[in-house]
Amino acid sequence: MTIREFKMPDVGEGLTEAEILKWYVQPGDTVTDGQVVCEVETAKAAVELPIPFDGVVHALLFEEGVTVDVGQVIISVQTGPADEAPAEAAAAAPVAAAPAAAAEPEAPAARQPVLVGYGVSTASTKRRPRKAPQPAVAAQNGTGVAHAAAAPAAPAVSPAVVPAQGGAGKALAKPPVRKLAKDLGIDLAAVVPTGDGGVVTREDVHAAAAAAIAPQTVAPAVPVAPAAPVVPAAAQAAPVQAPAEVSGSARETRIPVKGVRKVTAQAMVGSAFTAPHVTEFITFDVTRTMKLVQELKDDPDLAGLRINPLLLIAKAVLVAIRRNPDVNASWDEAAQEIVLKHYVNLGIAAATPRGLIVPNIKDAHAKTLGELSQALSGLVATAREGKTSPADMQHGTITITNVGVFGVDTGTPILNPGESAILAVGAIKLQPWVHKGKVKARHVTTLALSFDHRLIDGELGSRFLADIAAVLEHPRRLITWS
Structure with missing residues (x-):
């Protein structure tokens, strides 16, 4: 079969991210060119996204409530005949492992088409892949995609605040991420990078901020980075998104400030x-x-x-x-x-x-x-x-x-x-x-x-x-x- 990927588009002038508000389709649903598959909220408005090709939904790569960067793959669709799935899946493994295809690997057919809780290869969600290898990426399994269960290095992407890159050199991050870190009072050099090539992502900064607020917490109840290369196995059954409301105590309720x-x-x-x-x-x-x-x-x-x-x-x-x-x-x-x-x-x-x-x-x-x-x-x-x-x-x-x-x-x-x-x-x-x-x-x-x-x-x-x-x-x- 052929798997096609639909990436988060820039639905406004210069917007860099959007939050998935609602999915209108589920894995296994048939979609047609121009059909609205989800509603997203940018920093300016809520917008419905139509998919530009026909097929059957293979996987939804992010859950509702997750903020996704422009250019990241949000849904994959099977456009070839279903009976070709085994052959295509076998052929996809070496291709996905090849460096030339690292930027946009084919989604594996062998997996259950569920909302991603186990993580996706970070190379598939980056617009500008870097040459330096990601030190915390899990070994690829038989399908050519990083799988959390096969990775013993889960603590490496814990949101604990430790020196990035071993404390040497300047942390790698995009300008919007640097601004976010500055606004939150987070030192980028002390953040564990999970992005491709050791790049600090938005999720890394939020995770570091959460760890700084609650230093006694061993691990966050809900993973912050849905597209991290390795996610603890326990998190696979939990929604990979920030909650709409986080109550600090019976006397307070904290509401994340995002979107509009x-x-x-x-x-x-x-x-x-x-x-x-x-x-x-x-x-x-x-x-x-x-x-x-x-x-x-x-x-x-x-x-x-x-x-x-x-x-x-x-x-x-x-x-x-x-x-x-x-x-x-x-x-x-x-x-x-x-x-x-x-x-x-x-x-x-x-x-x-x-x-x-x-x-x-x-x-x-x-x-x-x-x-x-x-x-x-x-x-x-x-x-x-x-x-x-x-x-x-x-x-x-x-x-x-x-x-x-x-x-x-x-x-x-x-x-x-x-x-x-x-x-x-x-x-x-x-x-x-x-x-x-x-x-x-x-x-x-x-x-x-x-x-x-x-x-x-x-x-x-x-x-x-x-x-x-x-x-x-x-x-x-x-x-x-x-």
Whole structure:
């Protein structure tokens, strides 16, 4: 038989890893070209992966919940006739053992097609194999694949922190792994490398961090590195993945920070300590806007469209940008330039079960009210389903975050990285308000605008915020200022 392998693709621009959320197939299932076989979560979104060929699922190489580097094989599929399996398996052994095939060996037919708990040859999961041999790799068995049960050197890949490479020279690791080690306070030179050629992997760093936190623990309850060349035999029956929740005691619960939450946290820290934030506030009467919302809902020409205050707020922001175009910019640190954008990709912050994401409406400035309504509805629906694509979250220019839906009056939002401003919309409430010389119950709200003071000075920021409020206080300006 012929075994074909499907590798984790780069489902976004420059993404390096993704977590397998759910498998839609199992070993023995028949798959066809274009069929979705699994759902993965990148640092930006959840994405369904279709397989590019027909066949029968031979093995799933990672379990749900495992984070996999781009380029690693995640599923193997038998594309040849089943009755050819013995001959193919026999022929595959010497081929798999050959150095030329070390980078992508054929998956063995003699094994049971189960989720890998016994480990895979590390050479099959590396994009850039190195010439130096892996000292801890188990001897290959008759099928040409490293088998944990035949390897007496299991302690060699224990996550205990010991000097790597015998303490000599600089530890080998990719830049993202070095950054991870720095963030976790782990010395790479003191980490046991399990990657091909003695390369320290992400899993090695996490294992070292776990060992540092619990030094009295003889061995972790769950192996951290699913693709390590040797895994203790006891681990073969256990799921090879980090648990969703790890309880340290009855008084605490520890939740691993990964995926969308991890990237959001890193982005917010980077933004807060890179761009000098200034936040301004304005409270005003939006009674006329609320009346217009109701009128538009009753307009037969807009039947079927979702009309709400956020739609008119978004339109007011676009009108204010047209009057103050310099706010729509970004800061190029490398070139030391301010980049003025002649388009508006309007971001809408969305809270999802996986964390906060900020998809944006491309070229929002060129859309009619109806088109803007459709774009907003589609954006929200896609975000709730967890199907927002990485492309939908890239290249935003200005963002709106609607904290009012939680009953909050306002806040001091942090800029989405690379953008010049973010507008927080507070709750719209009936309050006593002086209107035409009399105190009346009016719909009132508060807006908070945070902006990058390198790009927007106090005068420009104030004019921009005042223009948004003016449009919403007197919505006829949506026409007169457009």
